[in-house]
Structure formats: C-alpha cells, structure tokens
Amino acid sequence: MVSSSVLGFPRIGAKRELKKATEAYWSGKKSVEELLKVGKEIRETNWKLQKEAGVDIIPSNDFSFYDQVLDASLLFNVIPDRYTKYDLSEIDLYFAMARGLQRQATETSKKVDVTALEMVKWFDSNYHYVRPTFSKSTEFKLTGAKPVDQYLEAKALGIETRPVLIGPVSFLYLGKADKDSLDLEPISLLDKLLPVYVELLKKLAAVGVKSVQIDEPILVLDLPEKIHGAFQKAYKYFSEQKDIPEIVVASYFGTVVPNLAAIKGLPVAGFHVDLVRAPEQLNDVAAILSDKQVLSVGVVNGRNIWKNDFAKSTKIVEAAIAKLGADRVIVATSSSLLHTPVDLDNESKLTEEVKDSFSFAKQKLYEVTVIAKKVSGKDVAAAYEANAKSIAGRANSTKINNQAVQKRTAAITDKLATRAAPFTERLKEQIPVFKLPLFPTTTIGSFPQTKEIRVTRNKFQKGAISAQQYEDFINKQIEEAIKIQEDIGLDVLVEGEASRSDMVFFFAEQLDGYQFTENGWVQSYGSRYVRAPIIYGDVSRPKPMTLRETVYAQSLTTKPVKGMLTGPVTMLRWSFPRDDLDQKTQANQISLALRDEVSDLEAAGIKVIQVDEPALREGLPLRAGAERDDYYEWAAKAFRISTSSVANKTQIHSHFCYSDLDPNHIKALDADVVSIEFSKKDDANYIAEFKNYPNHIGLGLFDIHSPRIPSTEEFIEKIGKILESYPAEKFWVNPDCGLKTRGWPETIASLTHMVEAAKYYREKYAEKK
Numbered sequence: 001m002v003s004s005s006v007l008g009f010p011r012i013g014a015k016r017e018l019k020k021a022t023e024a025y026w027s028g029k030k031s032v033e034e035l036l037k038v039g040k041e042i043r044e045t046n047w048k049l050q051k052e053a054g055v056d057i058i059p060s061n062d063f064s065f066y067d068q069v070l071d072a073s074l075l076f077n078v079i080p081d082r083y084t085k086y087d088l089s090e091i092d093l094y095f096a097m098a099r100g101l102q103r104q105a106t107e108t109s110k111k112v113d114v115t116a117l118e119m120v121k122w123f124d125s126n127y128h129y130v131r132p133t134f135s136k137s138t139e140f141k142l143t144g145a146k147p148v149d150q151y152l153e154a155k156a157l158g159i160e161t162r163p164v165l166i167g168p169v170s171f172l173y174l175g176k177a178d179k180d181s182l183d184l185e186p187i188s189l190l191d192k193l194l195p196v197y198v199e200l201l202k203k204l205a206a207v208g209v210k211s212v213q214i215d216e217p218i219l220v221l222d223l224p225e226k227i228h229g230a231f232q233k234a235y236k237y238f239s240e241q242k243d244i245p246e247i248v249v250a251s252y253f254g255t256v257v258p259n260l261a262a263i264k265g266l267p268v269a270g271f272h273v274d275l276v277r278a279p280e281q282l283n284d285v286a287a288i289l290s291d292k293q294v295l296s297v298g299v300v301n302g303r304n305i306w307k308n309d310f311a312k313s314t315k316i317v318e319a320a321i322a323k324l325g326a327d328r329v330i331v332a333t334s335s336s337l338l339h340t341p342v343d344l345d346n347e348s349k350l351t352e353e354v355k356d357s358f359s360f361a362k363q364k365l366y367e368v369t370v371i372a373k374k375v376s377g378k379d380v381a382a383a384y385e386a387n388a389k390s391i392a393g394r395a396n397s398t399k400i401n402n403q404a405v406q407k408r409t410a411a412i413t414d415k416l417a418t419r420a421a422p423f424t425e426r427l428k429e430q431i432p433v434f435k436l437p438l439f440p441t442t443t444i445g446s447f448p449q450t451k452e453i454r455v456t457r458n459k460f461q462k463g464a465i466s467a468q469q470y471e472d473f474i475n476k477q478i479e480e481a482i483k484i485q486e487d488i489g490l491d492v493l494v495e496g497e498a499s500r501s502d503m504v505f506f507f508a509e510q511l512d513g514y515q516f517t518e519n520g521w522v523q524s525y526g527s528r529y530v531r532a533p534i535i536y537g538d539v540s541r542p543k544p545m546t547l548r549e550t551v552y553a554q555s556l557t558t559k560p561v562k563g564m565l566t567g568p569v570t571m572l573r574w575s576f577p578r579d580d581l582d583q584k585t586q587a588n589q590i591s592l593a594l595r596d597e598v599s600d601l602e603a604a605g606i607k608v609i610q611v612d613e614p615a616l617r618e619g620l621p622l623r624a625g626a627e628r629d630d631y632y633e634w635a636a637k638a639f640r641i642s643t644s645s646v647a648n649k650t651q652i653h654s655h656f657c658y659s660d661l662d663p664n665h666i667k668a669l670d671a672d673v674v675s676i677e678f679s680k681k682d683d684a685n686y687i688a689e690f691k692n693y694p695n696h697i698g699l700g701l702f703d704i705h706s707p708r709i710p711s712t713e714e715f716i717e718k719i720g721k722i723l724e725s726y727p728a729e730k731f732w733v734n735p736d737c738g739l740k741t742r743g744w745p746e747t748i749a750s751l752t753h754m755v756e757a758a759k760y761y762r763e764k765y766a767e768k769k
C-alpha cells in the first residue's frame, strides 16, 4: 500500500480564528490562556480533518502563532540580546521578535521599546518569514519543546504524526548576521547548532516519534559548493547518532537537480521533491537514491486552488513506482498547504461549475489519499471518473475562452510595447506641460482608509445605500483629499483611492475572467491574510475602471492628478493564476486591459498615469538561468504594453515598494518616473545603483508602516544625504508607498514636513544658480 502524506496544513483556521485570537491578545482583549486554547483547537481540528480524510503521514509542529521559522529561532535560542533584557513572558518575547514592542512602564514591568526582526519573503510565495538573526554571542540551546509537546498533543487524540522541522542548513542559510556581528557567516555556526538538533531529535524519539520531516527548501536555490558540504556534514552527523527518528528531507518550489551533490549519498530515510513545479527532476533524483531510500512525490499542488488532474498525477506517481517500487514511493502534497485557502465547503457564492474546478487545503487531503489508493490498486474508479469529468468540464467551460482576447494577445508586437520616442525626447515635451519645480512632490496613491470609508463601502456592498449615495460619498472623499493636497502644497496630486478596498481586488472585480472567494484567506505574514482573486479565464475589460474618480478629481484642481492603476505583473502575482495558461500570456491579457484604461484616462485629459508594480521583484524565478532571463523580458514588456499607447507628453510613473530591485529591470520598464521604497535603506550603495538610471526617481522618504511623524529637519537631512550621490534634477520627493493604513493627522503632518523640506532645497538650489 502506497502511503499518502501532507507536508503541512494551514494554521489560520477556516474562519480566520487565529487572526482574531492573536489580535485580541495583542490588544489585551484575550488572555494568554485563551490564545493558547485557540491554537490548540485549531491544531486538533486540522489533525482530525487529516485523519478522517485518511492521510497516512500527518504533520505536526506545522502550527505557529506567527511563523514557523521564528518558532525555530526561539526554540534554538537564536534571540538577539535586545529582546531579552525586559523579562518578557515567552509569548511576549516571541511576538516582540515578530513585530516589535512598545510598552510604557507599569508597576510590575519595565518600559519596552524594541523593533521587529527582519521579515522576508518565503521563496517565491506570498508568505513571509521572520529572519533568524545570528550574532557572535548566539548560544544555541533548546529553550522549550514545542515539537515534542505538539506531537504528544496529537498522540493524546489518538493521532500519530510526523513532526516538521526546518532543517539546520536552511535555518542558517536563510538567516543573517545581526548588526553587532556583521562579519559572521551564519553557516559557520553549523557545528555548534547540530548537537542541539540532535538533542531535540532524541527527545522526539524518546516520546515515540518514528519519523521526522526536515525541510531544506534552500535545495531549490543556486547554492555555493560550501553549502553542499554543509548538507553532507549535517546529515552524516545525524546518522551517527543513536536513538533518533528516521529523517525525510523535504524540498519544494523547484528542482533539486543542480544541488544533487548536496543530497547524494546522504544517510537519511528518504527525500521529498516537488513534482508539480519540477516534474523533470524525478529521473535524476531517483538515480541517486540508495536502494532503501523512499521518495515522497509531491503531486498535489500546495500553492494553488485548482483541482488536481488525477490522470496526470497518477502518471507521475506510476513513473516513480516503476523506478523505485511501490514500497518506496509516497504520494504527497507538493509543499505545505499553508499557501492555499482552508476549505472550499465554506464558499457559498461560487457557481457549481466554478466550484467544481477548485480544491482548497481540505479538498487536497482527499486528493492525495485517492491517488495513493489508486496506485495501490484499490478501486477508486468512481472518484477518478468524477475527476476526469471535472477536468474536462473546466477545459470546455464557456467562462474560460474569449476569442477576441486570445486574438488580440497573439497579435502583440514589440511596437505595441514601445513608446513613440525615447525618454530624453519625451521629457522635452513634458517639461512645458507640467512646469514642475525642482524636487517635485507627490504621494503614491492611497490616502487613509478611514473607518467611515470602510463602513460606507460595506453598506454599499450590502445594498444598504444606493449607488448614487455611494458615489456622492466617494466624491466627498475626493474633494477633501484634493483640498488637503493643495493646502499642503504637493505638486502632483492623486484622487486618494477611497473607493478601493485593495489594489488588486478593486481591478479584478471590474475585469472579466476573474472569480472571487468569500473565505479564501491565505496567510501572508503573522495575522495578515490575503484573499487573492482567482484568474479563471481570459481577462478583459468591459468598461473603464478608474475614469470617473480620476476625472472628477482632475476637475477640482489645476494641478495634475495622477491616474492610478495596478500593473499586469502585480495583478498576476497577487491573484491565484490559471494553471492552464502560461503566466506571460495571462500578464499580457491584463496588460491589454490596462492599456485601454490608460488610453481612456489620457483621452479624458489625465496627463500623468502611474502603473504600480510592487510585485515585480517577487516574480523573479528563484534560480538564475533561462527562466529568469525570460521573466525579466516578459514582465517588463507586459508593463510597457500597458503604458505605451500614450503621447510623449503624457508622463508615465511606476512604483515599487519592496527592495532588492534590479535597476536594469526597472530601466526596462521605460517609465518616465519611478518611486521606490527607500526610507529604511540608509545605504549609499543602493543609491549608487540607481544613479545611472536615466529616468527620474522618487526615493521614498518616510516609512508608511509607522505612525511616526518625521520632522522637517529629518527630511532635510535625509534629502541632503541622498543629494551627495544623487542628481537633483532627477529627484522626486515622496513617501515609501501609499498611506491607506495611516490616519489623517499623521499623514498631513508628515507630508507637510516633506513638502517643506523640498521647498528648502528648491531655494537652496535657486541660490546656487
């Protein structure tokens, strides 16, 4: 009998129970006991669900109150000194590392003021992990026994589980050196870390754990040879220990083949590989296995919402069985199901047809077990028949194919993606149109989404107020936003995005080809979850999406109002994409819809149009090579398709708020002005990289995530520092990103100071001349 296995299950709860509980704890409305209880209930529900579905290998220690990598940092005592000096309780220490903590002194506790650890993207997913932060003074030791406790918790329910641990090599490699130890290479700590892992593994074995899943996701990255050696060393060391569970090393989100040297000959029980993302790796991986090692084959996608194609998956599993024999193959999810919504059964608004093409975490449990039964020779004919019908139904759905869109996408030429003249010539035509001062000031688009705005939108959605009433309300918001911006003295204004709940959802709802869930939340980080829209079929724009608000805003002022759109790559990345069409074509379809919007805005007298691409960087394939080069090209081109219809004198802006941007990629967008996140960057090298960028750049001058109001002097100092290495004539002045999460008072104060600082330099530079 071939076993079925799940690498991890979503921990947010089907109704976002975890979010509600953690946020209530943070705001003092729930006690720690109440919080822990919610965690326990979620774990219990998840284990029972998996047990009932018939999953053979059920994970434990996949639960986390914030992030599983942070859990490991705490467990192994990777806790920078700055967090330990306040005598915080364990859970408060944990949350302080996760999100920072500011607390006034009380009679019983000290004043606390500490910032969060760095948070970074988990590979190419929308999940973020808290970066392990090592210092020369880091002393590894076990501070608790979460994996042991949770194993026992499941066991008490009668459920045998396989604990999941982040592997030692990935744990170090994904971490970084703390500020006080910048010359420390985390991987150099391996020798010290391994005995602590062994201590944990022994504890697990002592309570009855037979097998552990050790995640080494860095196996899908480009790794230096030194890291290959670290893998060999670590797992050889484990194999020399007595009384530890057997180890299955798991990788996901790509192929391990370029790193075969890291895993070849490893003395472990077996490996898990992602055959959804990289089916081609099967032969090479199978070839290096010793004759006892098992291979867990990930064929049920842990990253999407689409129903599995049983026929296709079965072929893959059968190929593995042909090589290794049935007793050495396990049917698994490709990765943890953390990246999928919890339960399709909670969706009541989707049509049957659409629903029939989806599968969320709970449904994916069923998929792994049925496939495992099939390859074990059990009779699952009815399930396979139903699946084949669903797959065929989706392929033939009238909701998917739009001939006009397909034709238009196929006819895209380079010319369509090229503006009429190069930037230098465009600039000459733009200068007299805008007559902007030196250091032009602007914002990134959104203004505070006040409670009033959210409540009113909600009323409108529920039908409690009419479309006209809602429109009047939005107009009032726009009027206020314009007045405030004029009073502050900003140069390029925005309508403020009051009508947008979310920069992707807002557009998706107005485009044809999308589907939406009510409860399809997926954890992005901590208590932040995203309910991404789903690209279901060919995408097109039935009618203008932003025209009314933008034109209304422009009618209220003589200053230019920026049209504001979400770019094709971001629309794609922050949606669940189709799995039956390549990403480039999906991006191109969206870019054509946006192109029409851009043209409509221009025709209606809008002279500046910003197309945001905050997700541009995250779309970059994990490894260097053809796929990455290809992405660079199609992503930039998709942006240019959407923005190249306009006249030279129309100014195209773009915006990116995640760092580590590649200046060459941004250059390839050929926008006239870009704004980038910069306030936390304090890094001369980073400015230097952008110095040669030909077009104009706004370097974000304040952090929009914080209510903190920088003073005019602070802005002056910051701008002065940048001007040491960055040319004044290319320098726009703006915040890091949109201000939707802020309140009005701090927004007005910060922007006022920012504009004052710009004026200061204008005068200074005027004197110079």
Ligand code: MET
Pocket: 444, 445, 446, 497, 503, 564, 612, 614, 655, 657, 737, 738, 739, 740
């Ligand atoms: C995450 S980027 C956000 C850009 C958008 N225009 C805003 O200001 O909110």
Ligand SMILES: [Zn+2]
Pocket: 444, 614, 655, 656, 657, 736, 737, 738
């Ligand atoms: Zn942004």
